[in-house]
Amino acid sequence: MGDQPTKNVVWHKTSVTRAERAAIAGQKSAVLWFTGLSGSGKSTIANALEVRLNRAGKLTYLLDGDNVRLGLCADLGFSEPERRENNRRIAHVAKLLWDANVITLVSFISPFRTERETARKLIGVDFLEIFVDTPLGVCEMRDPKGLYVKARKGEIAQFTGITSPYEAPENPEITLHTDLESLEESVERIIALLAQRQYL
Numbered sequence: 001m002g003d004q005p006t007k008n009v010v011w012h013k014t015s016v017t018r019a020e021r022a023a024i025a026g027q028k029s030a031v032l033w034f035t036g037l038s039g040s041g042k043s044t045i046a047n048a049l050e051v052r053l054n055r056a057g058k059l060t061y062l063l064d065g066d067n068v069r070l071g072l073c074a075d076l077g078f079s080e081p082e083r084r085e086n087n088r089r090i091a092h093v094a095k096l097l098w099d100a101n102v103i104t105l106v107s108f109i110s111p112f113r114t115e116r117e118t119a120r121k122l123i124g125v126d127f128l129e130i131f132v133d134t135p136l137g138v139c140e141m142r143d144p145k146g147l148y149v150k151a152r153k154g155e156i157a158q159f160t161g162i163t164s165p166y167e168a169p170e171n172p173e174i175t176l177h178t179d180l181e182s183l184e185e186s187v188e189r190i191i192a193l194l195a196q197r198q199y200l
Protein backbone atom coordinates (compact mmCIF):
# COMPACT_ATOMS: atom_id res chain seq x y z
CA MET A 1 0.00 0.00 0.00
CA GLY A 2 1.14 3.53 -0.68
CA ASP A 3 3.65 2.55 -3.37
CA GLN A 4 3.54 4.34 -6.66
CA PRO A 5 1.43 2.13 -9.00
CA THR A 6 4.20 1.99 -11.62
CA LYS A 7 6.97 1.15 -9.12
CA ASN A 8 7.46 -2.44 -10.36
CA VAL A 9 6.61 -1.84 -14.00
CA VAL A 10 9.47 -1.80 -16.51
CA TRP A 11 9.14 -0.46 -20.08
CA HIS A 12 9.35 -3.36 -22.55
CA LYS A 13 11.17 -2.23 -25.66
CA THR A 14 9.39 -3.38 -28.81
CA SER A 15 11.33 -5.01 -31.65
CA VAL A 16 9.56 -3.06 -34.38
CA THR A 17 10.55 0.60 -34.22
CA ARG A 18 8.59 3.72 -35.01
CA ALA A 19 10.89 4.36 -37.97
CA GLU A 20 10.11 0.91 -39.37
CA ARG A 21 6.39 1.55 -39.01
CA ALA A 22 6.82 4.95 -40.67
CA ALA A 23 8.52 3.33 -43.66
CA ILE A 24 5.51 1.05 -44.14
CA ALA A 25 2.98 3.81 -43.51
CA GLY A 26 4.79 6.11 -45.92
CA GLN A 27 3.99 9.20 -43.89
CA LYS A 28 5.34 11.31 -41.06
CA SER A 29 2.98 11.75 -38.12
CA ALA A 30 2.14 14.78 -36.03
CA VAL A 31 -0.30 15.67 -33.30
CA LEU A 32 -2.43 18.68 -34.21
CA TRP A 33 -3.74 19.90 -30.88
CA PHE A 34 -6.68 22.30 -31.25
CA THR A 35 -7.50 24.36 -28.18
CA GLY A 36 -10.08 27.08 -27.62
CA LEU A 37 -13.41 27.91 -26.07
CA SER A 38 -16.57 25.90 -26.65
CA GLY A 39 -18.00 27.00 -30.01
CA SER A 40 -14.69 28.46 -31.15
CA GLY A 41 -14.59 26.05 -34.09
CA LYS A 42 -12.18 23.28 -33.05
CA SER A 43 -14.33 20.34 -34.19
CA THR A 44 -15.47 22.13 -37.35
CA ILE A 45 -11.93 23.00 -38.44
CA ALA A 46 -10.44 19.65 -37.38
CA ASN A 47 -13.11 17.82 -39.40
CA ALA A 48 -12.57 19.93 -42.50
CA LEU A 49 -8.81 19.49 -42.18
CA GLU A 50 -9.15 15.73 -41.75
CA VAL A 51 -11.17 15.51 -44.98
CA ARG A 52 -8.42 17.39 -46.80
CA LEU A 53 -5.68 15.17 -45.37
CA ASN A 54 -7.58 12.02 -46.29
CA ARG A 55 -8.02 13.25 -49.83
CA ALA A 56 -4.25 13.71 -49.91
CA GLY A 57 -3.90 10.03 -48.98
CA LYS A 58 -2.92 10.57 -45.36
CA LEU A 59 -3.97 8.22 -42.60
CA THR A 60 -5.50 10.32 -39.82
CA TYR A 61 -7.53 10.04 -36.65
CA LEU A 62 -9.59 12.71 -34.96
CA LEU A 63 -9.84 12.51 -31.18
CA ASP A 64 -12.80 14.79 -30.53
CA GLY A 65 -13.48 15.79 -26.94
CA ASP A 66 -17.16 14.97 -26.96
CA ASN A 67 -16.56 11.53 -28.47
CA VAL A 68 -13.78 10.75 -26.00
CA ARG A 69 -16.04 11.81 -23.14
CA LEU A 70 -18.67 9.32 -24.35
CA GLY A 71 -16.16 6.47 -24.07
CA LEU A 72 -12.65 6.49 -22.65
CA CYS A 73 -13.40 9.42 -20.33
CA ALA A 74 -17.06 8.68 -19.55
CA ASP A 75 -16.13 8.51 -15.87
CA LEU A 76 -14.87 12.11 -15.83
CA GLY A 77 -16.78 15.32 -15.16
CA PHE A 78 -15.73 18.94 -15.59
CA SER A 79 -14.04 19.82 -12.30
CA GLU A 80 -10.48 21.07 -12.58
CA PRO A 81 -8.84 17.73 -11.60
CA GLU A 82 -11.16 15.83 -13.94
CA ARG A 83 -10.37 18.18 -16.83
CA ARG A 84 -6.65 17.64 -16.11
CA GLU A 85 -7.16 13.86 -16.11
CA ASN A 86 -9.17 14.13 -19.35
CA ASN A 87 -6.24 16.03 -20.87
CA ARG A 88 -3.70 13.50 -19.57
CA ARG A 89 -5.57 10.55 -21.08
CA ILE A 90 -6.09 12.27 -24.42
CA ALA A 91 -2.40 13.20 -24.56
CA HIS A 92 -1.40 9.58 -24.03
CA VAL A 93 -3.86 8.26 -26.60
CA ALA A 94 -2.61 10.91 -29.05
CA LYS A 95 0.93 9.76 -28.37
CA LEU A 96 0.01 6.14 -29.11
CA LEU A 97 -1.61 7.13 -32.40
CA TRP A 98 1.36 9.36 -33.27
CA ASP A 99 3.69 6.45 -32.44
CA ALA A 100 1.62 4.30 -34.81
CA ASN A 101 2.36 6.94 -37.50
CA VAL A 102 -1.16 8.27 -37.72
CA ILE A 103 -1.61 12.04 -38.18
CA THR A 104 -3.64 12.74 -35.07
CA LEU A 105 -6.05 15.64 -34.63
CA VAL A 106 -7.12 16.47 -31.10
CA SER A 107 -10.08 18.79 -30.54
CA PHE A 108 -11.27 19.57 -27.06
CA ILE A 109 -11.20 22.75 -24.99
CA SER A 110 -8.05 21.74 -23.05
CA PRO A 111 -8.24 24.90 -20.93
CA PHE A 112 -5.11 24.44 -18.82
CA ARG A 113 -1.73 25.59 -20.07
CA THR A 114 0.29 23.23 -17.89
CA GLU A 115 -1.62 20.19 -19.16
CA ARG A 116 -1.12 21.23 -22.78
CA GLU A 117 2.57 21.78 -22.07
CA THR A 118 2.74 18.28 -20.56
CA ALA A 119 1.24 16.93 -23.80
CA ARG A 120 3.81 18.91 -25.81
CA LYS A 121 6.66 17.42 -23.76
CA LEU A 122 5.22 13.92 -24.15
CA ILE A 123 5.04 14.17 -27.94
CA GLY A 124 7.99 16.45 -28.72
CA VAL A 125 8.62 18.33 -31.96
CA ASP A 126 5.66 16.74 -33.74
CA PHE A 127 3.24 18.47 -31.34
CA LEU A 128 1.59 21.40 -33.10
CA GLU A 129 -0.65 23.58 -30.97
CA ILE A 130 -3.46 25.31 -32.85
CA PHE A 131 -5.15 28.07 -30.88
CA VAL A 132 -8.68 28.67 -32.13
CA ASP A 133 -8.82 32.21 -30.80
CA THR A 134 -12.49 33.09 -31.17
CA PRO A 135 -13.73 35.79 -28.76
CA LEU A 136 -16.11 34.59 -26.06
CA GLY A 137 -18.85 36.90 -27.36
CA VAL A 138 -18.66 35.30 -30.82
CA CYS A 139 -18.71 31.76 -29.37
CA GLU A 140 -21.71 32.72 -27.28
CA MET A 141 -23.53 34.16 -30.30
CA ARG A 142 -22.91 30.96 -32.26
CA ASP A 143 -23.78 28.67 -29.36
CA PRO A 144 -23.98 25.62 -31.69
CA LYS A 145 -24.96 23.23 -28.90
CA GLY A 146 -27.06 25.67 -26.84
CA LEU A 147 -24.59 25.29 -23.97
CA TYR A 148 -23.94 29.00 -23.36
CA VAL A 149 -27.66 29.64 -22.87
CA LYS A 150 -27.75 26.84 -20.32
CA ALA A 151 -24.54 28.02 -18.63
CA ARG A 152 -25.87 31.60 -18.31
CA LYS A 153 -29.03 30.21 -16.71
CA GLY A 154 -26.84 28.37 -14.22
CA GLU A 155 -27.85 24.98 -15.59
CA ILE A 156 -24.25 23.95 -16.34
CA ALA A 157 -21.61 24.31 -13.65
CA GLN A 158 -17.94 24.98 -14.39
CA PHE A 159 -18.48 26.14 -17.95
CA THR A 160 -15.26 27.33 -19.62
CA GLY A 161 -15.15 31.07 -20.19
CA ILE A 162 -18.02 31.71 -17.79
CA THR A 163 -17.53 29.84 -14.55
CA SER A 164 -14.31 27.96 -15.29
CA PRO A 165 -11.03 29.44 -16.58
CA TYR A 166 -9.50 29.24 -20.06
CA GLU A 167 -5.75 29.79 -20.21
CA ALA A 168 -4.78 30.91 -23.71
CA PRO A 169 -1.61 29.41 -25.23
CA GLU A 170 1.51 31.59 -25.04
CA ASN A 171 3.38 30.17 -28.05
CA PRO A 172 1.02 28.21 -30.27
CA GLU A 173 2.27 27.08 -33.68
CA ILE A 174 -0.81 28.69 -35.25
CA THR A 175 -3.48 31.11 -34.02
CA LEU A 176 -6.75 31.05 -35.96
CA HIS A 177 -9.20 33.96 -35.90
CA THR A 178 -12.46 32.37 -36.99
CA ASP A 179 -14.33 35.65 -36.55
CA LEU A 180 -12.11 37.21 -39.22
CA GLU A 181 -11.20 34.33 -41.52
CA SER A 182 -13.28 31.63 -43.22
CA LEU A 183 -13.17 27.94 -42.42
CA GLU A 184 -11.37 27.35 -45.72
CA GLU A 185 -8.74 29.99 -44.87
CA SER A 186 -8.12 28.39 -41.46
CA VAL A 187 -7.72 24.96 -43.06
CA GLU A 188 -5.34 26.38 -45.69
CA ARG A 189 -3.15 27.96 -43.02
CA ILE A 190 -2.79 24.62 -41.24
CA ILE A 191 -2.09 22.80 -44.52
CA ALA A 192 0.63 25.38 -45.27
CA LEU A 193 2.29 24.75 -41.91
CA LEU A 194 2.14 20.98 -42.44
CA ALA A 195 3.72 21.36 -45.86
CA GLN A 196 6.41 23.69 -44.49
CA ARG A 197 7.28 21.15 -41.79
CA GLN A 198 7.29 18.35 -44.36
CA TYR A 199 4.34 16.37 -43.08
CA LEU A 200 2.76 16.77 -46.51
Ligand SMILES: Nc1ncnc2c1ncn2[C@@H]1O[C@H](COP(=O)(O)OP(=O)(O)OP(=O)(O)O)[C@@H](O)[C@H]1O
Nearest residue numbers: 037038039040041042043044142144178181182183
Ligand atom coordinates in the same frame (compact mmCIF):
# COMPACT_ATOMS: atom_id res chain seq x y z
N1 LIG B 1 -14.55 30.42 -39.63
C1 LIG B 1 -15.14 29.45 -38.91
N2 LIG B 1 -14.43 28.37 -38.52
C2 LIG B 1 -15.00 27.40 -37.77
N3 LIG B 1 -16.29 27.41 -37.34
C3 LIG B 1 -17.04 28.48 -37.71
C4 LIG B 1 -16.50 29.53 -38.49
N4 LIG B 1 -17.48 30.45 -38.66
C5 LIG B 1 -18.57 29.98 -38.04
N5 LIG B 1 -18.34 28.79 -37.47
C6 LIG B 1 -19.32 28.01 -36.71
O1 LIG B 1 -18.89 27.97 -35.34
C7 LIG B 1 -19.36 26.79 -34.73
C8 LIG B 1 -18.17 26.08 -34.08
O2 LIG B 1 -18.64 24.95 -33.41
P1 LIG B 1 -17.70 23.70 -33.04
O3 LIG B 1 -18.61 22.60 -32.62
O4 LIG B 1 -16.75 23.44 -34.15
O5 LIG B 1 -16.91 24.30 -31.80
P2 LIG B 1 -15.92 23.55 -30.80
O6 LIG B 1 -14.77 24.46 -30.63
O7 LIG B 1 -15.66 22.18 -31.28
O8 LIG B 1 -16.77 23.54 -29.45
P3 LIG B 1 -16.81 22.45 -28.26
O9 LIG B 1 -15.62 22.75 -27.40
O10 LIG B 1 -18.08 22.76 -27.55
O11 LIG B 1 -16.78 21.09 -28.86
C9 LIG B 1 -20.02 25.94 -35.81
O12 LIG B 1 -21.41 26.13 -35.75
C10 LIG B 1 -19.43 26.54 -37.10
O13 LIG B 1 -20.29 26.37 -38.20
Ligand SMILES: [Mg+2]
Nearest residue numbers: 042043065107
Ligand atom coordinates in the same frame (compact mmCIF):
# COMPACT_ATOMS: atom_id res chain seq x y z
MG1 LIG C 1 -16.01 20.28 -30.47
